[in-house]
Amino acid sequence: MSHRRTAVGLFGFVAILSGFFIWSVVPVTQGAEDGAAKTGLDKAFPLAAKCKRCHERAYEEWEASPLSRSIHSPAFRAMLNEYLTFSGGRDKALCFRCHAPHINEFPEHTETFVTQAQSGDPAIDGVGCAQCHLIQHVDRTKQPPVPKYVTGKTLYGPYKDFVSNLAHQSMDLDLFRKTDLCLNCHLAVPMATNLGNKNDLLGSWATSASVKSGKQCQTCHMPGQVGESANGEKKRTIANHSFPGRLGKLRQDAAKLDVVTQVKGAQTTVTVTLRNLVPHNLPTTHPGWASVVLDLTIKGKNLKTVFHDQRVYGRTYADANGEPTVFDFKAVKVVSDTVLKPEETRLETFTFPTPTDTRSFDVEVSLNYAPVTGPPDFLQRIEAESTKGTQDPVFQPIPIVSTAENIPLR
Ligand code: HEC
Ligand code: HEC
Ligand code: HEC
Ligand code: HEC
Ligand code: HEC
Missing domain, CATH: 2.60.40.2360 (Intracellular proteinase inhibitor BsuPI)
Structure with a gap:
């Protein structure tokens, strides 16, 4: 394995100099070598495992959350199977639109997503870190709202005063403290198109007292705590990534x-x-x-x-x-x-x-x-x-x- 480690160091160094993501050139996991890296998916959407090195706390919370298993659960696989049979091959990407949203950027790799999910042990992430932190904008005029991904070297987040680092550039977006970020996946069921205004997951949330008082989805589902955002950095307000809901x-x-x-x-x-x-x-x-x-x-x-x-x-x-x-x-x-x-x-x-x-x-x-x-x-x-x-x-x-x-x- 030692030769690989050397390679990481070297490539990483070159990558920093040339302004690329470290992970864009170095396949680290077994899975990446087997399939995802070949497709270019890993390059645009680095696996969560690559963020773990520096964001251990966020990674561990996310790993314990339902989001890390969005294409892994037996119920998902069984229902995907029902859907594929029902749809007869039409719009195979549908379920992944929210369960592994990078499919929207890689429609030509739909078969990979399907077979990876069906394997029960996919080498691709579902809703991993990059699947949220590369969203630059959410278009609320569409139903359901549509995310705009910018797959470059910048990761978007909540901090204006971020500490710079060697792996990626950072940029603060208000979006990350706002409900809008969550709505593109949590607002409506796109398949139930005939249901009119019954095609909603959340109901009349916008007029609730809680929302009127200024609460966002993050207020309850990503509660703030004090800790290190990246390993060894100064303590500051961080957001819980275990996405408490049914669990917790x-x-x-x-x-x-x-x-x-x-x-x-x-x-x-x-x-x-x-x-x-x-x-x-x-x-x-x-x-x-x-x-x-x-x-x-x-x-x-x-x-x-x-x-x-x-x-x-x-x-x-x-x-x-x-x-x-x-x-x-x-x-x-x-x-x-x-x-x-x-x-x-x-x-x-x-x-x-x-x-x-x-x-x-x-x-x-x-x-x-x-x-x-x-x-x-x-x-x-x-x-x-x-x-x-x-x-x-x-x-x-x-x-x-x-x-x-x-x-x-x-
Ligand atoms: C890219 C699509 C996507 C985005 C964006 C997204 N989610 Fe989710 N979320 C999902 C999916 C898919 C699941 C279901 C995972 C599973 O169990 O298979 C889920 C599950 C959850 C759960 C767990 C639900 C339960 O039953 O326990 C919570 C809580 C949650 N999301 C909150 C949020 C919040 C808060 C945001 C915004 C900061 C957000 N999500 C943004 C797709 C998304
Ligand atoms: C518009 C976004 C969206 C689409 C499209 C979508 N889902 Fe989901 N799905 C979610 C969210 C969000 C949750 C979490 C819901 C919650 O806990 O309230 C979820 C939860 C689930 C769950 C329960 C959690 C789990 O993983 O066992 C299953 C099963 C599931 N979806 C299967 C599917 C299948 C199959 C399709 C395609 C036919 C699909 N979904 C399409 C957003 C979506
Ligand atoms: C469902 C979307 C979503 C996913 C998945 C997600 N994040 Fe976040 N993340 C957010 C949001 C929203 C915030 C800002 C929350 C706030 O400030 O209220 C945030 C904040 C952060 C921050 C800055 C604050 C802090 O808590 O340290 C870091 C770093 C971060 N995320 C890293 C990660 C990593 C690493 C992963 C994967 C292991 C990940 N995120 C997965 C939505 C997500
Ligand atoms: C080499 C270490 C390293 C790696 C690898 C790394 N990060 Fe970071 N990241 C940092 C540091 C350091 C900060 C600054 C933390 C602070 O300001 O407290 C940061 C900040 C962030 C922020 C906050 C940006 C902002 O302006 O709010 C997000 C989001 C983030 N990282 C996501 C990720 C994701 C997603 C990955 C994996 C694709 C990743 N990081 C990989 C070191 C790293
Ligand atoms: C005032 C706090 C609060 C706010 C704001 C809030 N939620 Fe929740 N949410 C809860 C609580 C409490 C639960 C119940 C936990 C449980 O038993 O699952 C829950 C449950 C959930 C679940 C899983 C429950 C299910 O029935 O499948 C999802 C998904 C979810 N919320 C998404 C969201 C989204 C998306 C937003 C923003 C539009 C949001 N929530 C705003 C408090 C909140």
Whole structure:
């Protein structure tokens, strides 16, 4: 390996002198040598692994985030397969527009993206560092908004007073502190073109109190902290790159539950006031199976469940044959929409027979992200694609918030 290290040093030195990216001439990873480097993809969009050397903290946070697995997840591969079958070879790039957006700059390499994703262990990044830090502008007049990539030697970021370095030039853009940067991937589902104004992921986020008070997506999803932006540099305000959402403790801020139980003789009524605290839809409505479930369990004598009920918040789509579908690329119609709207308060009432032969009963209420649903062959495909089989996280509910209370009976 030592000869390679020498080569890096030499090439790197030459690259700096001639003003090129270090990574533009030196393939470092196995993957780059196998495929991506040949295509020129790596040159324009250096792999995240190349930023790790100097931006270890940002890299490690990103690596733990869903963004680092945007073309790796078994659910993505299984749904990509459904899409490719459905579309019959038309617009093979569609899913990658957001899941590996450099395809927009390299449409001629669409097959590479498809086969790399299908391999389950792609040598290309999905939403890597460069896929955000080379965006120079986002055109909000388009629906969905369109990013403009400038693949040169400059990386865009939030700092005016950046420290200069030998690997790349830096430039500050206001865009990096603004929601606009996120919208080109998070605003709309482009495949669901027939859905009109139902083709939205976030809902009426722009008029939410939180956004009106000046919050951007980054305020909550890339919270500021103090640390080193690049290894060994001075401490300053940096942005968390683990993109908390379904994962991480941010989700405790997603919703609030207030539960009131009224025993009226033989009937008991539980009223749940469910407040969506986020300035966008809960859940966001892609992929089509995304849903959040409010679950009520009543436990009587010996903690035995005597009553159970639930409410589901999500969208149900129908395909061209009028059949329900979890695949939003097939959707031509929204059949039902119970998604919690930005900052909405929803009141749910459950009535059931008051438990007998017990001195008290438990009222347990929880809000969870539901596991994946869909046709059996699709679920089997996810299982087969996953090294964890039925234990893949996509088959598990994710708890958001919950309450439990013991109600005495006289
Ligand atoms: C190039 C497209 C793209 C851009 C730009 C982008 N995202 Fe994403 N984002 C994705 C994709 C794709 C996923 C899903 C990854 C996966 O799980 O497969 C995702 C996932 C997320 C998640 C995790 C969601 C969950 O279910 O837990 C959060 C949070 C998030 N993005 C926030 C942001 C924020 C904030 C910005 C702007 C600073 C942003 N994203 C910009 C494409 C993008
Ligand atoms: C407009 C941008 C966009 C397009 C196009 C898009 N996605 Fe996504 N996708 C996202 C974002 C953003 C998320 C994260 C959503 C969230 O967590 O709220 C996501 C999440 C997902 C997830 C759940 C996370 C995971 O990786 O398991 C799957 C599966 C998925 N997309 C599959 C697809 C497939 C297949 C296609 C093509 C048919 C596609 N997407 C097209 C933006 C997009
Ligand atoms: C989804 C888009 C996105 C991805 C992917 C992303 N970043 Fe960032 N990054 C941002 C945004 C937005 C900011 C500015 C946030 C702020 O200041 O509020 C930022 C800030 C930074 C900064 C300056 C502040 C800090 O936190 O140190 C560095 C350095 C940086 N990113 C490096 C990286 C590296 C390295 C990777 C890959 C491992 C990466 N970014 C991946 C969007 C992204
Ligand atoms: C040789 C070390 C080195 C490498 C490799 C490197 N960076 Fe940097 N980068 C730095 C230093 C040093 C800074 C300045 C940090 C500061 O000002 O606190 C910086 C700053 C940044 C900023 C902030 C720019 C601004 O004006 O806000 C971003 C974004 C960034 N780097 C992204 C990346 C990405 C993406 C990669 C990989 C493609 C990468 N860097 C590779 C050393 C490096
Ligand atoms: C006031 C804070 C706040 C702001 C601003 C905000 N979010 Fe969220 N977001 C949350 C919380 C809290 C959650 C819930 C975490 C969870 O349980 O997934 C969430 C969840 C998400 C998820 C994953 C949940 C899902 O249903 O799939 C995505 C994706 C997301 N937000 C994107 C965005 C984008 C894009 C913006 C900017 C337009 C934004 N958020 C603005 C607080 C915020």
